[in-house]
Amino acid sequence: MAASAKRRRGWRKRLGALARFTGALVIVGGLYSVFSPSLYAQEADDSANAVDSEVVKGQELYDTSCISCHGDNGEGIDGRGPSLIGVGSAAVEFQVNTGRMPLAAQGPQAPAGQPSFTEEEAEWIGAYVEYLGGGGTVPDDLAAMVEDADTAEGGDLYRVNCSSCHGYAGGGGALSSGAHAPSLDGVTDEELYQAMLIGPQNMPTFADNELTPEQKADIIAYVQYVVNDDRDPGGVFALGRFGPSTEGLAIFLVGITSLLLATLWIAGKS
């Protein structure tokens, strides 16, 4: 059986070559990891390794869903999308969790919509963008901060900083050329914080030296009290809280219409 022995010898030869090659790679890789600083080498403990894997998973998602506009390694592409280096995970989580990103089409402003990723996936992408160049993050104890916040102080800050676009009642408003300040109805604490921190779309940025994290928590407490706890002591219907515009509509549609019917009734009953 010369042919089969020859085949077996060839197989053994190939296995030997593979073992030698693997051994060489391990030696080279080991030497490399000893002498050259790397992504993996700097992280020491186990929790950091978990973040690492989030970064890797985030990069995978980034490379399939974000790269076409924001470019390789979040460097941005002229005329399509800005660089993401330095925007931080707060920006990514805000844009992705509210469904603003990935963007369906270029327009005056990314509209909020159905999110394309789960919150976990958004965290991974956030971790990747964070890894690319740091940036703002939401404090871990935000819920406790909002719990302790001063609603009245938040109201003052809201009226000075926010009402000129989002309106007294947080219903949102029109900006020029098709842009708009969205309604704050149903927006979570985290999203409010992220939005103030990063200034998404046409919104100005309120960095921590302009509004401290505590002041941001005050504003969140006020917005949640006024907008989302839905307190309208004045009636069953708040008329969208649009103010005199819808009140004027209501007086014609409800008041004048019902009384015109009444005049027909009274004149008819003679």
Place this chain on the structure above:
Amino acid sequence: MKRRKGTSESLMTKAGGELDDRFKLAGPARNIMNKVFPDHWSFLLGEIALFSFILLLLTGTFLALFFEPSMTHVVYDGSYVPLQGVGMSKAYESALNLSFEVRGGLIMRQMHHWATLLFMASILVHMLRIFFTGAFRAPRETNWMIGILLFWLGFFEGFIGYSLPDDGLSGTGLRIAEGMTESVPFVGPWVSAALFGGAFPGDEVIARFYIIHVFLLPLGLLALITVHVALVFVQKHTQWPGPGRTEHNVVGFRMFPNYIMKQVGFMLLIWGVITAMSGLFQINPIWLFGPYEASIVSSASQPDFYVMFMDGLIRLFPSWEFRAAPYFTLPAVFWPGIVGMGLSVMLPLLYPLLERRFAKDRGHHNLLQRPRDNPARTSLGVMVVVLWVVGVVSGGNDVFAHAFHISLNAMTWAGRIGIVVGPIVAYYLTYRICLGLQQHDREVLAHGLETGILMRDPDGRFYEVHQPLAEPDEHGHTELEYSGSWVPKKMNRVGVLEPTDRGFFKSIEEPEDNGARKGERRDEIEAGKQ
């Protein structure tokens, strides 16, 4: 004890006699009680304004008990959590307390506000009726002018009331009013400084506005309303033309007992609608606006709807500023704000005189005109309505843009183009529609009603049978003269005096006694049954 003699009726008579002996009431009371009111529904529109005004006086008195017109600085300590510890004026604080602490205060405030909106809206609707039917013509021009003045008094009364709570929205409105005042060349800044007691906002304006709002303007309104109604009694009502209705009579119901009952019922109904709206719909939530600070302007800051027209004009007008070196500046707001408002006061006020002059109509008119019979006036009216609606929509253009996802710039340009083109198109279309309606009336009077019965001649020609409205004369013509009154357009309308038969949900008219059908109801014919 001695029993009184006589029945209750004779006692009433006796009491009446005693009163007449002392106060000479019989003459005037007879006049008033015998006043005849036409029974058409469109004559009830002014009453909506009248009864809203009475409710405004009542609710306003309640509010005045608790409102403090003072700009003294205080720190809020009431029950509304998001304002606790916030500095504000006493006026705003008392308005908040009125809403949250005073029992029934919030609904009273909301009733006052809804009644204001209803007052102004019903004035507009009433004015449209008077205008389109020509009821303002001689001898009633004075009453038309009083009506226009009432609208403008209500306009300022409402605007000042909106300013009183000193919340963020009212301060923003006041700032615009101040800007408009200052834009008047030469005198503007002086007038503004006199009004605010120095620079805006100062600490005087609320107290000044308060006395204007609760005393001066209501007095003016009350006086003008009294004259307005008294003139209707003196000059008698106008009425629609129709059989038995001439320039020299009024057909309808007497004040007593019929009309007064309807009026009381109508008044309670109007108050009921206002109260229901105040319970159902939140209006002017001042606690959301916060105290007024000059640096804070919210998006979607609008005035109440009757002022929104002015706001719209200001929003639409281009920023054309005229400067003459070195000192003189005429800001753009002067044109829509001061000139626009001046024209909006003067043109309606003088309209009856203008129409008299241009139409060369010197006669007295007690019979109304159908809008189609005076196409020029009707088209002019529709033109103004379109202008007003474009102005109002533009006053809320940011709310519209946001609610309907339209670009704000597109809204502004649509308003700029619409306010010029819209009225012209409206004039032309209305004119053509009026002429078309006139022509159809004449056609029916000349040739009769369409019966829906198609006939075929032996030679094959189809034609529709027409029912002439009159007996043929000796030439076989059935043409009738147009009398300015309603013309029946359907067979089952022949012989009905009114456009509709009477009754609301079901007819209250008895079937006509016409010979064979005496006492019978009309039989219904159902398909398939004989």
